[in-house]
Amino acid sequence: MSLRFEIIKSSHAARRSTLHTPHGEVETPVFMPVGTAATVKGVPQDLLDQLGVQILLSNTYHLYLRPGIDQIRKLGGLHRFMSWPRAILTDSGGFQVFSLSDLRNVTEEGVTFRSHLDGSSHFLSPETAIEAQIGLGADIIMAFDECTEYPAEASRIRESMEMTLRWAARSKRYFADHKSEVPWNRSQLSAVSSQQNQIHVGPDVHVRAGERGSPKFAEQSSAGPPRAAVPTKPEQSQALFGIVQGGMDPALRKESAERTIEIGFDGYAIGGLSVGEPRALTREIVESTIEHLPKDKPRYLMGVGTPEEIVEYSKLGIDMMDCVLPTRAARHGLLFTSGGKISIKQARYAGDERPLDPSCSCQVCRRYSRAYLRHLYASNEVLSQVLNTIHNLTYYLDTMRRVRHSI
Numbered sequence: 090m091s092l093r094f095e096i097i098k099s100s101h102a103a104r105r106s107t108l109h110t111p112h113g114e115v116e117t118p119v120f121m122p123v124g125t126a127a128t129v130k131g132v133p134q135d136l137l138d139q140l141g142v143q144i145l146l147s148n149t150y151h152l153y154l155r156p157g158i159d160q161i162r163k164l165g166g167l168h169r170f171m172s173w174p175r176a177i178l179t180d181s182g183g184f185q186v187f188s189l190s191d192l193r194n195v196t197e198e199g200v201t202f203r204s205h206l207d208g209s210s211h212f213l214s215p216e217t218a219i220e221a222q223i224g225l226g227a228d229i230i231m232a233f234d235e236c237t238e239y240p241a242e243a244s245r246i247r248e249s250m251e252m253t254l255r256w257a258a259r260s261k262r263y264f265a266d267h268k269s270e271v272p273w274n275r276s277q278l279s280a281v282s283s284q285q286n287q288i289h290v291g292p293d294v295h296v297r298a299g300e301r302g303s304p305k306f307a308e309q310s311s312a313g314p315p316r317a318a319v320p321t322k323p324e325q326s327q328a329l330f331g332i333v334q335g336g337m338d339p340a341l342r343k344e345s346a347e348r349t350i351e352i353g354f355d356g357y358a359i360g361g362l363s364v365g366e367p368r369a370l371t372r373e374i375v376e377s378t379i380e381h382l383p384k385d386k387p388r389y390l391m392g393v394g395t396p397e398e399i400v401e402y403s404k405l406g407i408d409m410m411d412c413v414l415p416t417r418a419a420r421h422g423l424l425f426t427s428g429g430k431i432s433i434k435q436a437r438y439a440g441d442e443r444p445l446d447p448s449c450s451c452q453v454c455r456r457y458s459r460a461y462l463r464h465l466y467a468s469n470e471v472l473s474q475v476l477n478t479i480h481n482l483t484y485y486l487d488t489m490r491r492v493r494h495s496i
């Protein structure tokens with residue numbers, strides 16, 4: 090058992106469900122905040138907890154380069170490393186290889202690329218990407234795919250889609266052979282546990298009974314930092330999602346969906362969108378892809394979107410979404426409010442004593458004025474990024490709460 094997807098209610102195409110993961114339950118449709126380098130920039134984990142975050146996304150590419158997969162695996166996996174006891178999803182690293190690194194060389198075998206950090210050479214393939222994601226130990230991991238660029242010729246889209254399908258099969262095969270190696274698997278845990286007992290690190294890695302489904306900082310010792318709860322059932326493992334590609338061609342999307350489903354995954358993602366195409370086309374492709382995805386498995390739309398878009402996609406039947414927009418925009422002083430977008434850097438807010446968004450109940454809106462937030466931004470204070478991110482995340486999470494409530 091890796092993931093149980095329980096649909097609670099449907100309304101037209103939309104559905105409200107609970108994802109039961111080895112690190113707790115996730116109510117969907119869900120927006121997953123992006124914690125690229127094992128941190129949602131500027132927001133400590135206890136605050137994410139308070140905001141009601143049940144799952145966050147982390148990027149394999151970044152963690153692979155720094156601090157390295159082996160390092161995190163030796164420290165017990167990503168949950169334990171970043172002290173986050175709730176669910177995590179990692180991407181395969183493919184998207185960042187295609188968007189961030191220089192001098193990449195794509196072959197059937199995989200992708201050779203240069204690190205954007207120091208220029209060092211690396212190789213990612215379906216096998217190494219899954220190996221890395223098993224080492225990190227996220228609850229949901231992604232097959233290695235090629236994100237087809239936009240625009241692209243019809244022949245190029247087909248070739249890329251075919252390779253993604255072969256890579257999907259290789260990803261699944263490697264995962265099937267190695268999934269027991271996840272750091273929080275019982276056999277792996279007893280190895281870690283005996284190691285740690287020898288060096289008197291403490292008792293906090295022991296498996297406790299009855300913790301499944303209620304993640305909390307349960308194993309906090311009086312001396313040390315809070316530690317992530319660990320799952321108790323030996324048969325629990327990660328879930329692997331496949332990714333549908335096929336560019337902006339509905340026929341290829343249909344074929345990609347059908348053949349990905351034939352390979353068989355725990356959930357299905359729609360990839361290759363938000364790559365520069367017009368918004369109307371994104372929606373059209375999402376709509377035409379969803380109808381070919383199984384009703385009884387989670388559907389994940391990668392890399393979208395604005396507050397309006399996440400509502401719209403939920404209505405179409407998407408269960409999971411992620412985007413850097415609320416967190417990245419916050420750091421640039423762009424804030425989402427019930428009255429529309431606010432650019433807090435503008436001089437007009439210098440004397441504005443109103444809260445950022447009078448109908449937002451976040452701790453920032455309850456406490457601070459626009460004038461103060463504008464001052465923090467203009468002075469380039471660290472607190473500016475922290476407060477702005479807390480508000481934007483709250484806005485996104487509240488939006489999804491309303492969506493779930495309305496279904």
Ligand SMILES: [Zn+2]
Nearest residue numbers: 449451454480
């Ligand atoms: Zn707020």
